Amino acid sequence: MESPDxxxxxADILNWHFSPDTGSPFWLSMRSQFDFDPVKDVRSLADLSLFPDISQLLREIAIEDLQPKGLADYRLAGIFxxxxxxxxxxxxxxYEEWLEQVVxxxxxxxxxxxxxxxxxxxAIIPTGPHIVGAINRRRARAFGGQCFTVDLDPRWVKKLIQAGNMEGARDYSDHLIDQAEPIIATQAIKYLIATPPLLEAIARRRSLAETLNSTLEMITWGGTHMDVDTLDYLKTMVFPDVPITASYGSTMIxxxxxxxxxxxxNGSPIFDSYAPYVILEVVDPESEKPVEYNGRGQVVMNHLSRFAFFPNIFERDTAVRLPTLGNCPxxxxxxxxxxxxxxxKAVIEGVY
Structure with a gap:
């Protein structure tokens, strides 16, 4: 039984996004296509499966159609x-207010x-049109410093891998670390954010890894998956003196x-979402029902805030399902x- 909270x-989120006064043009137009009433029929997390996964539509929709009317006076952080x-x-x-809450x-x-x-x-991660860059700039300020970035285009690496050019992909990773080295040599860098392939590229440069091991206060990795053996190697052999943590996110949330x-x-990080605004579930892709705890299934994400409504989004990931810490579903x-x-389409991670 889900909590009354x-x-x-x-209920508040559904009323907001499907009200003519506060909802976005996108969801107000979608309502007429449903064979259910979002406000009356959706009462639980399980009921969100009534909504189709609309993520494919976001490849073409005009961005103005996604902005809730009720947020007309709120400041945008950007289009991502x-x-x-x-x-x-x-x-x-x-929206700026949302990113401040997340950080x-x-x-x-x-x-x-x-x-x-x-x-x-x-931050050796994508910036530009990617929301992770905006989050980490704000995170850096909250930690008491500035955010240095490297010019990284993850889509180019994916093209190289798709074409079978693994040497070119590795050269590009080395090119990114080439850009990072003078920053590390001249600036007071205490926090490093990077993807697993780029941490491995740093590990191949022993003198650079030794410098970072002696100066960093924390490393955060994310963007692609990391196996337990690689994570253990980085923790024990490359960065034994630096705490290593992780994040797992998605543009859709x-x-x-x-x-x-x-x-x-079992050696892998456990990821908790920003409930009740972001709710994850792990389901059997055939039945679309949650798998048992400790079982593996496909990740489904739900963003449920005034700032956006993205229910029942099937991510490109599988994961082990575990209980949450709080009382949210x-x-x-x-x-x-x-x-x-x-x-x-084949899923290619590349450096991100």
Whole structure:
């Protein structure tokens, strides 16, 4: 039985997005196509499966149609795109107030600096149209420093891999680390954010890895999956003196999850979502019903806030289903891995 608090939250969100006064043109037009009433018939997380996965429509929809009328006076943080892993990029809109909430939640449990020493972040991750870049710029400021970035185009690497040019893909990874080295050599970098392939590229440069091991206060990885053996190698052999944490996110939820502190599942991080605004579930792709706890299934994401409504989105990942920490419905996830194909297209992770 879902808590009354979540039921109220869900009802409020549905009323907001399907009201002519506050909803977006997209959802108001979609309502007439449903054979159910979103406001009257959707009462639980399970009921969100009544909605079709609309993510494919976001490849072509005008961005103005996604903006709720009730947020006309709110400041936009930007227009963001998916990584293009399974085709043409999907586009979403994010608001400043939402990103501030996400960053505040992400930093719960971390101590931010109170002294005057610069504690800058180096983010070797996609920026540009990707929301992860916007989140990490705000995260860096909250940690008491600036955010240095590297010019990274993940879509180019995926093209190289799709063409079978693995040498070119590795050369591009080395090119990214070439850009990062002078930043590390000249700036007060205390926090590193990078994808697993780029952390491995750093590990191949022993002197650079040794420098970072002696200067960093934290490493956060994300963007692609990392197997347990690689994570253990990085923790014990490459960065034994630096705490390593992780995040797992998606453009479609306009945010990231965060890894539990000092708790894992068979060596892999456990990711919790920003409930009740972001709810994850892990389902059997055939029945679309949740798998048993500790079982593997496909990740389904739901964004349920005033800022956006993206229910029942089937992600390109599988994961192990675990209980959440709070009383919201849904699941936490661990051991995230890409599915082989989405909509008939091979999933290529590349560096992101």
């Amino acid at each position: 979540f039921q109220r939250h869900l 795109e998916s990584g293009g892993t399974t085709g043409t990029a999907k586009r979403v809109v994010a 505040s939640w992400r930093l719960e449990g971390f101590e931010t600096s109170t002294d005057k020493t610069p504690k800058n972040t180096l 306009l945010s990231e999850t965060k890894a539990r502190i000092n708790q894992d599942y 849904g699941s936490s996830v661990s051991d995230v891995k890409p599915v082989a194909r989405v909509s008939g």
